[in-house]
Amino acid sequence: MTGAQIGNVDLVKQLNSAAVYRLIDIHGPISRIQIADASHLAPASVTKITRQLLERGLIKEVDHQASTGGRRAISLTSVNEPFHAIAVRLGRDYLNISLHDLSGTTLANQGREFHYTTQQSLIEGLFNHISKAIELWQDKIENLIALGITLPGLMDPETGIVEYMPHIKVTDLPLEDLLRKKFGLEVFIGNDIRGFALAEHYFGRTQECKDSILVSVHHGTGAGIIVNGKIFFGSNRNVGEIGHIQIDPLGDKCQCGNFGCLETVAANPAIIQRVKQRLNQGYPSTLTATDELSIADICLAANQGDELAKQVIVDVGNQLGKAIAMTVNLFNPEKVIIAGDIIAASEYLLPAIRRQVANQSLPSFHQYLPIEATALADMPTISAFAMVKRAMLNGVLLQKLLGESA
Numbered sequence: 001m002t003g004a005q006i007g008n009v010d011l012v013k014q015l016n017s018a019a020v021y022r023l024i025d026i027h028g029p030i031s032r033i034q035i036a037d038a039s040h041l042a043p044a045s046v047t048k049i050t051r052q053l054l055e056r057g058l059i060k061e062v063d064h065q066a067s068t069g070g071r072r073a074i075s076l077t078s079v080n081e082p083f084h085a086i087a088v089r090l091g092r093d094y095l096n097i098s099l100h101d102l103s104g105t106t107l108a109n110q111g112r113e114f115h116y117t118t119q120q121s122l123i124e125g126l127f128n129h130i131s132k133a134i135e136l137w138q139d140k141i142e143n144l145i146a147l148g149i150t151l152p153g154l155m156d157p158e159t160g161i162v163e164y165m166p167h168i169k170v171t172d173l174p175l176e177d178l179l180r181k182k183f184g185l186e187v188f189i190g191n192d193i194r195g196f197a198l199a200e201h202y203f204g205r206t207q208e209c210k211d212s213i214l215v216s217v218h219h220g221t222g223a224g225i226i227v228n229g230k231i232f233f234g235s236n237r238n239v240g241e242i243g244h245i246q247i248d249p250l251g252d253k254c255q256c257g258n259f260g261c262l263e264t265v266a267a268n269p270a271i272i273q274r275v276k277q278r279l280n281q282g283y284p285s286t287l288t289a290t291d292e293l294s295i296a297d298i299c300l301a302a303n304q305g306d307e308l309a310k311q312v313i314v315d316v317g318n319q320l321g322k323a324i325a326m327t328v329n330l331f332n333p334e335k336v337i338i339a340g341d342i343i344a345a346s347e348y349l350l351p352a353i354r355r356q357v358a359n360q361s362l363p364s365f366h367q368y369l370p371i372e373a374t375a376l377a378d379m380p381t382i383s384a385f386a387m388v389k390r391a392m393l394n395g396v397l398l399q400k401l402l403g404e405s406a
Contacts (some may be wrong), residue, residue, distance in 0.1 A: 194233075
C-alpha cells in the first residue's frame with residue numbers, strides 16, 4: 001500500500017468517526033440504527049466506531065428508547081463533563097482566558113489587561129498567562145485535551161501560523177506549534193470574528209441555520225460567514241472584511257488607505273470620536289467629551305433618552321445596514337447576528353439596520369430575515385472554544401483522542 005493510500009485510509013477513518021460522534025453529540029440520545037441510517041455507514045462500522053468512543057469515555061449508553069417493533073434500541077449520548085479545554089481570546093490590549101468542558105460550559109474564567117508590542121512579548125506573555133491559569137484551576141481540571149485561541153488578524157488554519165496582526169508586526173509566527181510544544185496539548189487557532197460566527201452557530205442564535213452572517217463592531221468592523229454549516233474562509237483565508245466596504249467616497253481616510261470605509265463610521269473609535277465632535281460643537285447631551293468616554297457610556301445614555309446618543313446609534317445602524325444589505329444580496333443568509341459593545345443599545349441600532357437592509361436588498365432575501373443581537377456577549381472566550389469544538393466535530397481532535405486510547 002502506498003503512502004497516499006495509507007493517508008486516504010486514515011482520512012476515511014477520521015471522517016467516519018467524526019460523522020458518528022457528530023450525530024451523537026448534536027442529536028443524542030440516538031440509537032446505533034438511527035446513526036447508521038443518518039450517516040449512510042454500515043451498521044458494523046457504526047458498532048466499531050461507537051465501541052471506540054465508549055472505551056475512550058466520549059459517549060455513554062443511556063436508557064432504552066421506546067420500541068418500534070422488536071428489541072428496543074439502546075441510546076447513545078455524548079459525555080462532555082470530564083473533558084476540558086483552555087480557551088483564550090487575545091485582544092489588542094487585553095486577554096480573556098477560560099476553562100470549558102466539551103459542551104461549552106464555562107468552568108472558570110478571568111480577564112486582564114495584556115499589553116504587548118512585539119512578537120516575542122506576545123509569545124512570552126501568552127505562555128505566562130496560560131501557565132498561571134492552568135496552575136490556578138488545577139483542582140477543576142480533569143482531562144485537559146486542547147487549547148483554543150482566537151486573535152485579530154490572519155492565520156493559516158492548516159499550519160497554525162499567524163501571518164498578520166493589525167497592531168503589531170509578526171513574521172510567520174508559528175503560534176500553534178509553539179503553544180503545543182510548551183503545554184503538550186492539541187492547539188487550534190483562528191480569527192476572532194470568524195471564531196465568533198462559528199460559536200454562534202454551535203451555541204448561539206444560528207444553531208438551526210446552515211447559512212448565517214455575524215457582523216462584529218469593535219475596534220474595527222468585520223464579519224464571519226457560515227456557509228452550509230462551515231466557516232467560509234475563501235482561497236486565501238481572508239474574507240469578511242465588511243469594514244472596508246466603501247460607504248461614503250467623500251468620507252474620512254481609513255487605515256487601509258481608502259476613503260469612507262464602513263470602519264471610519266461604524267467602529268468603536270469612530271463612534272466615540274463622532275460623539276466627541278458633536279459635544280464640542282455644542283450639541284446638548286448628558287455625555288461629556290472626556291478621554292474615558294466609552295461605547296458603554298454612549299449606549300447607556302441612549303437607553304436613558306439622550307437625543308445625541310440615540311441619533312449617533314441610529315446613524316451607525318444606518319451605515320451598518322447599507323453594508324449588511326450588500327452581504328445579504330451576495331450570500332442570502334438565513335439570519336444575521338450583530339455583536340459588539342454597541343448591542344447594548346439594540347433598541348435603536350437594530351431597527352436602523354433592518355430598515356436599510358429592507359431598502360437595499362432583494363425582497364425575497366430580506367422578507368423573512370431575522371437580524372438579531374448575539375446571545376453570547378457575556379462569553380468572551382466562546383469564539384476560542386469554538387476552535388476546539390470544530391476540531392472535535394470534524395474529527396481532527398477526536399481522532400487524536402481515539403488514537404491515545406488505541
